[in-house]
Amino acid sequence: MRSLLLAVTLWMAPVMLAVQPMTLEAGQSQKWSQASYVWDSEALLDPGHRAAELSALRNAGMDKIYLGLTGTQIKDLATTRQRLEQLLQQAANEGIQVSLLLGDPEWLKPQERHQLSDLLDKLKGLSFSSLHLDLEVEQLGVPVPDQRLKDLLDTLRVASRESPWPVEISSHHRWFAATKPGQTCVPCGLPDAGVRRVSLMIYTRNPKNSARIAEQIAKRWPDLQFRLAQSTEPQLDATESWAGASTEQLQHQSSVWREQLQPLGIAGIDWQAWRDFPKR
Numbered sequence: 001m002r003s004l005l006l007a008v009t010l011w012m013a014p015v016m017l018a019v020q021p022m023t024l025e026a027g028q029s030q031k032w033s034q035a036s037y038v039w040d041s042e043a044l045l046d047p048g049h050r051a052a053e054l055s056a057l058r059n060a061g062m063d064k065i066y067l068g069l070t071g072t073q074i075k076d077l078a079t080t081r082q083r084l085e086q087l088l089q090q091a092a093n094e095g096i097q098v099s100l101l102l103g104d105p106e107w108l109k110p111q112e113r114h115q116l117s118d119l120l121d122k123l124k125g126l127s128f129s130s131l132h133l134d135l136e137v138e139q140l141g142v143p144v145p146d147q148r149l150k151d152l153l154d155t156l157r158v159a160s161r162e163s164p165w166p167v168e169i170s171s172h173h174r175w176f177a178a179t180k181p182g183q184t185c186v187p188c189g190l191p192d193a194g195v196r197r198v199s200l201m202i203y204t205r206n207p208k209n210s211a212r213i214a215e216q217i218a219k220r221w222p223d224l225q226f227r228l229a230q231s232t233e234p235q236l237d238a239t240e241s242w243a244g245a246s247t248e249q250l251q252h253q254s255s256v257w258r259e260q261l262q263p264l265g266i267a268g269i270d271w272q273a274w275r276d277f278p279k280r
Helices: 024-028 050-059 071-075 077-093 114-123 146-162 207-220 247-264
Strands: 033-038 064-068 097-102 130-133 167-172 195-201 225-231 268-272
Touching: 033 097, 050 077, 071 077, 077 097, 114 146, 130 146, 146 167, 195 207, 207 225, 207 247, 247 268
Parallel strands: 033 064, 033 268, 064 097, 097 130, 130 167, 167 195, 195 225, 225 268
Antiparallel strands: none
16 A cells, blocks of 8 residues: 555664643644655755755645655664754754654564564654654455454554654554444554554545545544545555646645644645655
8 A cells, every 4th residue: 555665674663652642622723734755765864865855845835754764774873863863953944844654564463563662772862753653454464353453552552652752653544433343443542552643544536535534533533633644656546546636736635625624633634655746
């Protein structure tokens, strides 16, 4: 469903921490923001290309990014940390928030959770605004057994306990529909696991449908704060992706969603992914 650019090695892992409790009422006071997943962070970490890349993000209407790292970047941590510090400072000057983006479904397995602490130790002290964990339970195979949903919540608890940053996640919207009898309720368990911010992957080219589903979920789970995630990936079916739309078309649609969804406490729109987003 997305490019897994984060080619992490077995000794790496994500980083997270429990966010402060947030009710829907609190979420309504937050400004609407537009973000993009930047799985390939090479240009942003390159001093020679960083300014142009930040400018392109701003011109595309982004004020938040989810920044991925590769295994190679993590292995050369001395260089990567220095460039991350420079990026975080320059992005802040440009009014762009930077969240650390990590996503490896192997971390759902109990025997692999130790990787969380390993990577956290390597990235402590960096001023990311949050950690965005893209763990899709479907990536380990479907149908999804109930134990894997329990594993997801257990992994989030470990991450939230040790992360210096607030934790937010991406998830398919199916897990926020009415829970089936006997099935672990993921949204019920998220606050206890230290997660209250969720980007809902509702991949459809029909904006009325995505808004309707997001509205239903926001009303069903008022103790969580949601964002709407959409795709511009060309490899997806045309009914699921905004591939081919212009920047102007997407900005207009974002304005429509803002008018519909912000009053419900939905905080913004997330585009998957920057590589495929139309550039002016």
